[in-house]
Amino acid sequence: MADSHGPRPPLEPRTDHVEPIYIYHPVRKGPFLSLGRRQKVFESGEERLGIRHWFILDACLVIAGKGFLSSTPESTGRVDLEENGFLTARRYWFFLSDGAAHLDYPVCNNFLEWTPLARQEVAPRWLAIDEPDRPTTNPPLESSFSDISLVVRYTDGYCAISGLNEELRACHLVPQACADWYACHGIYRHFAHGEDYLNITSGPGARPVDDVRQILTLESGLHECTDRPSFVIAPSPPSDKYVCYFFTKRPIGLAEDYHMRTAKIPSRIQGYALFARFAWAMIQVALSLPSCETPVKRRSAEDYDAEDGPDWSPTIGGTHATDGVVEPSSTGDSWVEANVENLDAGFGVQTESSHSDANHHNDDSFSNTHDECSEHDLPSVNPFREREWKMTPSEIQRFKDAKKGLRPFSSFVYDAL
Incomplete structure (x- = not known):
């Protein structure tokens, strides 16, 4: 600093250069995944923004199954690109490996209905962190998450991404809101040391999650950002590093400082846990496809560029969104993409004032489990209203508690309902 006694100049606004990428279903009328391209690459002497091929393939593996990308609505346009290469186009179509038999495949957009992959089905790049020569730490024996959180934060001492040592939070990779799902599927059995480690580390009141x-x-700040979700901690092949990977298509100032920033991951963290977080994030941002009660004619590439798009109202949580529909883009974007972008902007961005998130919850019994894991369904909240009000899972649970007679907020909050 030139003058340590004078005021320092203000920081410039953070910028985030990002362009969207849409992954289309080969039969249905719209994309089921929309992410952001941020990494600068050069193609034919021109600078473009791209996203790793493997990142999209892994996302599609979670949401739909194992398959490949095509640059056209036909499987014959299969993308000829190594997994570590960059996808720079705006649209791709995803086909299952046995696509001839399963063109009209389903997609998963509810994490609690997702069946976790076996460890051997997960790409080795995610599990490389579990190498046997990597040092491990002795786990705490505390009996509640509050105590475990204190020990973890004290042991780590700083944020794994920013290096800051204040305002630290203990972040569950599989969120606390999914505690019952985690226990039901025995996620810890997919870890390198399986169930043996858990058996000797849990206090009497601790949960598997x-x-x-x-x-x-x-x-x-990063804790809230990853719970929106906006980024994940992912491998960065061909290196052996794990990085902060921003995938959302909306501009985020934090991405300028932290996108592709190497994370200092404690030796206790499991690669499968990082993959499970990635799966949760991808399913959270997956888009609902329209129902297909009658056979749908497959469309050509020209159909996706037409000004007059299909009569499709995208769904959020099973409820059709009819408000905020925009006209076709003057730049030639399809009606479908315009509506997807409008919905993302209107309902998918949480407010900066939201303090609660998928990991912060005081009620250990909270879980939106499916029928396989629970005999009793919790009171429901209108899913469209949840997204419209930008409610986080813990906020939603507080309203569910209110229906049971528990009122943690002032009465005027409930009067607004």
């Missing part, structure tokens, strides 16, 4: 092998220390 509080396994320290899937709890990472982040500063509060």
